Amino acid sequence: MKLYEFGPTRSIRARWALQELNIPFEAVTVNMMKGEHKQPAFLAINPAGKLPALVDGDLVLTESMAIIIYLAEKYPEKGFIPADLRERAEFYKWIMFTATELEQPLWRIARNTNLYPEEKRQPTDVEMAAEDFAPMATVLDGHLHGREYVVGDHATVADFALAYTLDWANEATLLGDFPRLQTYMMRMYARPAAPMRIATAFARAMR
Ligand SMILES: N[C@@H](CCC(=O)N[C@@H](CS)C(=O)NCC(=O)O)C(=O)O
Numbered sequence: 001m002k003l004y005e006f007g008p009t010r011s012i013r014a015r016w017a018l019q020e021l022n023i024p025f026e027a028v029t030v031n032m033m034k035g036e037h038k039q040p041a042f043l044a045i046n047p048a049g050k051l052p053a054l055v056d057g058d059l060v061l062t063e064s065m066a067i068i069i070y071l072a073e074k075y076p077e078k079g080f081i082p083a084d085l086r087e088r089a090e091f092y093k094w095i096m097f098t099a100t101e102l103e104q105p106l107w108r109i110a111r112n113t114n115l116y117p118e119e120k121r122q123p124t125d126v127e128m129a130a131e132d133f134a135p136m137a138t139v140l141d142g143h144l145h146g147r148e149y150v151v152g153d154h155a156t157v158a159d160f161a162l163a164y165t166l167d168w169a170n171e172a173t174l175l176g177d178f179p180r181l182q183t184y185m186m187r188m189y190a191r192p193a194a195p196m197r198i199a200t201a202f203a204r205a206m207r
Contacts (some may be wrong), residue, residue, distance in 0.1 A: 001025040004045060004053040006032045007205035008198045011052035013064040016160040017071045019193040021078050022068045031084050033205065065095050067124040080157045094158045102165050103137040105129035109172050133174050148187070155191070163188035167198045 003018060003025050005011030009032065018025050030051055038049045046062045048054045051100045054061045054070070061067050072081035082088045098198075108129040110120045143152070150158050166185040169175050175182050189197060196204070 002028055002055040004028045004030050004051060004055075006030050006037070006051050007093065007201035008162070009051050010166050010194050011062040012198070012201065013161045014054055014067045016089075016193075016195045017080065017157045019195060020073050020080065020155070020157075020160065020191070021071060022085040022193070023075070026172065065099055065161060068161055069095070072157045079154060082152050084152075087136075087152050091156055091158050094150045095161060097136070097140070098158070098162050098165050100131065102140070102162075102169065105133040105136075106165070106168050106172055106174075107150050108152060118161040130172075130174060133169065134177070137169070137174070137178050137181060144180055144184055155188070157198075159188055160194075163194075164198075171198050 001023065003014055004009065005015060005027060006029060014028070027107070030053070036042055037046075037051060042053075043049055045055070045060055046063065050062065052062070052064055052067060054067045056074075057072075061070055069081065072078070076083065082091050098195055106129070109126050112123070112126045112129075140169050150162055163185045165190070166175065169180070170185065172192055175185075188194060196202075
């Protein structure tokens with residue numbers, strides 16, 4: 001398997017799943033700082049020019065959440081996707097919640113603070129995105145009360161995706177009012193197979 005990745009990006013989700021599954025993979029760095037994700041060599045793998053991408057034989061898979069679900073399903077004996085249908089439904093729910101309710105406001109903030117050309121950035125959307133994030137974080141906070149994992153009684157790839165997303169929220173200084181979410185995130189990152197935190201990966205990428 002080959003993982004096309006770049007330090008602090010959503011490729012951390014895929015790397016986290018691969019490391020936890022303990023399966024060998026080849027890591028291919030696509031240097032976004034140098035614009036390699038928009039070069040023909042990478043566009044042939046992902047025409048969207050976005051990371052991560054996973055290549056497994058003749059399967060080329062993009063979308064970080066699809067990648068981690070695929071990996072968990074490919075190795076069900078590792079237990080990173082619930083076997084029980086109802087638990088699996090909850091698992092899908094929290095992955096969707098992470099991508100839509102938590103990540104989207106973070107993405108709006110990132111685009112309007114760093115990624116869009118300066119003249120197109122909307123400071124009001126940064127504020128609104130932070131306002132959108134808070135009630136959804138409150139919902140998650142309530143759900144995690146008395147729980148160690150987002151679904152069931154052991155870790156699934158939903159936890160890894162969620163912990164990465166909370167680390168992103170932490171970088172955006174949005175976790176201050178949510179000590180339980182911070183504790184949960186730190187617990188996930190304390191796992192032996194956890195990847196680098198975003199800040200560390202970012203610092204390395206800047207070297
Ligand atoms: N929904 C996609 C988003 C992928 C994505 O936007 N990745 C960012 C890095 S975190 C990227 O490659 N951005 C380059 C661009 O948008 O041009 C996923 O979860 O994989």
